Amino acid sequence: MTYLAKPKLHHPALEKNSLGYVRRDYEGAISTLCAGCGHDSISAAIIQACFELELPPHRIAKLSGIGCSSKTPTYFLGSSHGFNSVHGRMPSVLTGANLANRDLIYLGVSGDGDSASIGLGQFAHSLRRGVNMVYIVENNGVYGLTKGQFSATADKGSKSKKGAVNSDAPIDMVSLALQLGATFVARSFSGDKTQLVPLIKAAVLHRGAAFIDVISPCVAFNNHPGSTKSYDYVREHNEAVNRLDFITGREEITADYAPGAIEEVTQHDGTVLRLRKLHADYDPHNRIAAMRYLQERQAAGEVVTGLLYTDPDPDDLHANLNTVDAPFNQLGERELCPGAAALDKFNASLR
Ligand SMILES: Cc1ncc(C[n+]2csc(CCOP(=O)(O)OP(=O)(O)O)c2C)c(N)n1
Ligand code: SF4
Numbered sequence: 001m002t003y004l005a006k007p008k009l010h011h012p013a014l015e016k017n018s019l020g021y022v023r024r025d026y027e028g029a030i031s032t033l034c035a036g037c038g039h040d041s042i043s044a045a046i047i048q049a050c051f052e053l054e055l056p057p058h059r060i061a062k063l064s065g066i067g068c069s070s071k072t073p074t075y076f077l078g079s080s081h082g083f084n085s086v087h088g089r090m091p092s093v094l095t096g097a098n099l100a101n102r103d104l105i106y107l108g109v110s111g112d113g114d115s116a117s118i119g120l121g122q123f124a125h126s127l128r129r130g131v132n133m134v135y136i137v138e139n140n141g142v143y144g145l146t147k148g149q150f151s152a153t154a155d156k157g158s159k160s161k162k163g164a165v166n167s168d169a170p171i172d173m174v175s176l177a178l179q180l181g182a183t184f185v186a187r188s189f190s191g192d193k194t195q196l197v198p199l200i201k202a203a204v205l206h207r208g209a210a211f212i213d214v215i216s217p218c219v220a221f222n223n224h225p226g227s228t229k230s231y232d233y234v235r236e237h238n239e240a241v242n243r244l245d246f247i248t249g250r251e252e253i254t255a256d257y258a259p260g261a262i263e264e265v266t267q268h269d270g271t272v273l274r275l276r277k278l279h280a281d282y283d284p285h286n287r288i289a290a291m292r293y294l295q296e297r298q299a300a301g302e303v304v305t306g307l308l309y310t311d312p313d314p315d316d317l318h319a320n321l322n323t324v325d326a327p328f329n330q331l332g333e334r335e336l337c338p339g340a341a342a343l344d345k346f347n348a349s350l351r
């Protein structure tokens, strides 16, 4: 059995959002991942973010590939649309779904094997096309589901559980996302919910390709000394560039950050991202500076986390293709088949 259903009853006094949903309405089946797996913490952060954003579950579509990470959509948003695709193919399925129905919120969940190995091409093209989505890679540096082989994000020189040394150079998903033109790029840690939840909320409301690389330790195969994706390693080397506070048009949701150098980023829909800068010279609007900073800190052995880059006024694939405002699946026969005269006119325009 790959999942267990949760009992439907819950305490009547649980906090409700304005839609009348409690947090549990955003949960899924009981997880069958290993106890302590970072992926479960990411699922909890997604549930929290969707509850706080007061999203109607039926407006969300969650898509994934294959892997322990790609199994996780079963464990959250049980009332949302879901599609568990083939290994490495989530981005193209998500792109197609998004083109057919632009009205849904697309959440792509993948692993480092799923996105940095077999699915690297799909990952790249979905970001460079600006597909409006939140793309989360649950990055543990191994193929967890197939029992712990090094993945393409494993650092050179890092060790497997049995002591084998990885001799290949790593792929840094965040650097790649920046280079490919993603308009929202962040990295976080599954063990840092305070940082991860506002990042997911901001990414959901970002109109364009939003990518979050979440370091997510695999307790079964990659949580030992010698691993650079273990809980201890990430806690010791975590270098956060900013702390986030997310504010909707209506109310401030979290406000527990100490005052410091504050920068506010207003997104296209009026929501505000408030960044408390931990590094005064860090500018999350400068793609090239972000790439340079990442490389410098990486060379010093640090794992940079936080909101690394955002374009406050991005364009998405629909804007680039100039598609109609209505979702394709709501167009009627008249719009989809306007007749021979319209076809002749269109063909003539291409001659
Ligand atoms: C086409 C294809 N090739 C290989 C596999 C075997 N396979 C399943 S999951 C996986 C790797 C998963 O790694 P990752 O995406 O990092 O997920 P994790 O389990 O670490 O969360 C592989 C190689 C497969 N299912 N399909
Ligand atoms: S094998 Fe690793 S990635 Fe898979 S559920 Fe267990 S701890 Fe998580």
Ligand SMILES: [Mg+2]
Pocket (backbone or CB within 6 Å): 067, 111, 112, 113, 138, 139, 140, 141, 142, 143, 144, 151
């Ligand atoms: Mg993995």
